[in-house]
Amino acid sequence: MLLARGVTGPTGLTLAPFASFFADPFHWQVVANTIKIAALVTLVSLLIGYPTAFALAWSAGWSQLVLLAAIILPLSVGVIVKAFAWQIVLRRDGVVSLAMVKLGIWSEPMRLLFTEAGLVLGATNVFLPFMILPIYSVVKLIDPRLNEAGATLGATPFYRFRRIILPLTLPGVLTGVVFVFSLSIAMYVIPSLLIGDRFQTLATMIGRSFLFMRNEQFGSTTALVLLALAVFGVAGSSILARRLEPSQ
């Protein structure tokens, strides 16, 4: 990361680029877009990933093989390939649209591509393994006797989940949240392929300013804003986790 500082150094001599960055309401909109999408992706990944991690920890033999293959295999395929695949699936005449019409949920074919829902769906798909694997590595280490002991002592399932399972899995959840949040706040390829230039995030703005506008100063400024935002998110979530821990 010292290397990244090297490129952002020239802007650091004065705070003027940051002042002009925050003076433009469009940039505030971009920052809001970025946070909103990253938070949504993290939330959806957590909702899908948490139960899946438990299934992976409980499974054995054949079902474990299928689950592991489904989680590990997509990691070996590049993001660009996956984004193109989602472009095909989310089109107006794509599989999702056709299935929704067949099931009677939508009255006519709709296009999910180039919408925020499509972006969240595609990004969640790419980042889900990074949520499942850390939670799984923690769930696997939980002694099943703890849960049984709780049951013997008359605790209800909900109470046991809240007081035994949840606190023990919290480190894994935190790792997953940090991973997915920092990945999705910084994703560049997925938004540019799945939503296009109309919807700018900080990352696509950085890419544009470096590649198309050749404005390295603006790019570096935006990169620093993004980095600050990501560090803030990560630090915030770890403080939140520490706040939650003493309750066990």
Next chain:
Amino acid sequence: MTRVEQGATFAVWVTASLAVVFLLTPLVVTIAVSFGSSPVFTLPPPDWSFKWYARLSATKGLAPSLVVTSIEIASLSTLIALVLGTLCAIALVRGRSPAQEAISTFLVSPLMLPGLVIGIAMLQAFRELGLHGAWANLLVAHVVITLPYVVRTVLGALSLFDFAD
């Protein structure tokens, strides 16, 4: 098992099955499209064919240069990142440095910047340091990008590890 637990177990498996389908969708689509005869992406393809694979093997210089380099870089950077990352994680868990939180955040920071920015930053840094070997630079860049994954995963597992044994 009470009814609540059965319900929870059922919900877990349903979610997991849906997650499997969800995760494999892009792979299945990619494979299906690769066997299609159409030069543009369509699903389902009008006709099945192997012509894109034939085209691939006819491309000169693909196997020796690209495939071998990919495998070399991937295996070496995995090895280096695993060793360095595990050492970092152990130090972070066991150490009593006041800067621990800062260091662990610092170690994941390459994840927070888009690959594009890291790439441009590294290119400029390597140029300034006078490093021009593409292979070595590629290796260093890969280690920087893969290190956070190792550190974070090992850190999560170590937090439940009893060092007193």
